[in-house]
Amino acid sequence: MLSYNFNWSIIWTEPYGQWMLQGIWVTVRLGFICWFIALALGIIIGTFRVTPFRPLRIFGAVYTEVFRDIPLLVQLFFWYFAAPSILPKSIEMWLYRGLPDSEFWIVVVGLSIYTSSRIAEHIRAGMQSISQDQYYAALSTGFTHFQTYRFIIIPYAVRIVMPPLTAECLTVFKNTALAMTVGVLETTFMSQQIEAYTFQGIEATTAASLVYMGITLAVVFLMGLVEKRLAVPGLITRSGGR
């Protein structure tokens, strides 16, 4: 059925092992940076969508819909090929040439904005599940709107939507694979490079798959620890006890 010569050692022999390690480092860096930026942006935009102020709500809605409804690959191409043309020529040239690793940072922008629009929706869902009583109680004890969101609503909402946020974190790491199309030398790119040099496609793709599984399982474990650490006893309960 298969006329294929397996050679698993290519994954760790030099220079292919070195390539894989470099790729893994880029993936981990890209994922982490995008995740934290997306989380911050997502919380802000999600809050915009539920405030009583109409302009903020409209901005939030437009932002979410635009970046949620366009495929990520199209967005990455937009940020890499099209968007810098809007900037003045000198800034555009600095972006492409002067900035070291410009492909990496352009993908950070694209992937963070895409993920932040999805996180915004999760945050909005979390906030809408908090009963209005919390909000009125906070206002009646003298909090301003901003303080209510900052100290009461957002911490509560984030704890509610921890499981979907974990899923979004995994998605960010998996989406970093698309960065290879604009020249970022991450794990998937390196596995394809190994395949191009050795023609051992099965070993290369298996290696990449194991790397991603390892990263995502580590993320699940870490987020589980974070969830336990941040849990407020008795805050999130199913009605009817237990």
Added chain:
Amino acid sequence: MKRLLYVVVAGILLLCFTPGIYAGALEDIEKKGEFIVGVRDGAIPFGFFDANNQHVGFSVDMAKELHKGLEAKLGKPIKLTLKTINPKTRIPLVANRTLNMVAGSSTHTIAREETVDFSITVFLTGTQLLAKKEKGFKSYKDMSGKRVGAAQGSTNEKAIRDLNTKGKIDPPAEIVVYQEHTQGMLALQKDIIDAYCTDGILLAGLKAKAPNPDEYELVGELITYDPYAYIVPEDDSNFRDFVNIELINIIKDGRYYKLYEKWFGPGGVVPYPMTQEAETLMKLQAWP
């Protein structure tokens, strides 16, 4: 029940890991009634999409001629299916028999001979660079410290990396890797890279199809020797013989020169007169 499960799993694993007894591409084509050929998308003028979104090109036309020969040999109508491939996927897809043949712009190298086989040479070219005229580059040595684009998995990418590691370009050029020539050309247009590196004839094609062709020029000497051939599956003498003999017939009865005129002639998509070497090669390859 558990016993049955073990037996089934063992059976599947056994099937997967035993070396295959493969019948041969000709038998495969006859059985399926389909001739599956991989052709390129961004390799002008060997395989590309024209203004009417038709898949056309020199290699596409050659594939159609081979298809006619195939129908004559097997004595029955065969369907010709064209599948789009890129420099990275073309060899794996022939190696695992998904495609019967790749008719594009693939270089015949010794390294690739380990995984696939090649037909006789159909075109001669080499690695070159394309850059904007205003930059004033004269040779590959001018690439030191500059950004050079290349397609992942191509011989050109390896060539530029070799120049870097061997110290021929010092300080080394920064290599930006794209997936297809169309992306690389877009990056060159937008000044994201200083030069794009691929085979000379493909660069001539990219330049011809650019919005303002006069902005660009081919830079420097040929860095490598790239003879183009069509990729056929490994260890399949019958099919390779058929492809080679058919190509020789196409050369002998003049169809090759007509197609060359159509695509590379003065009125063609990429004017590129046939060099003396290429003419000699075609004549000498046509075994009696």
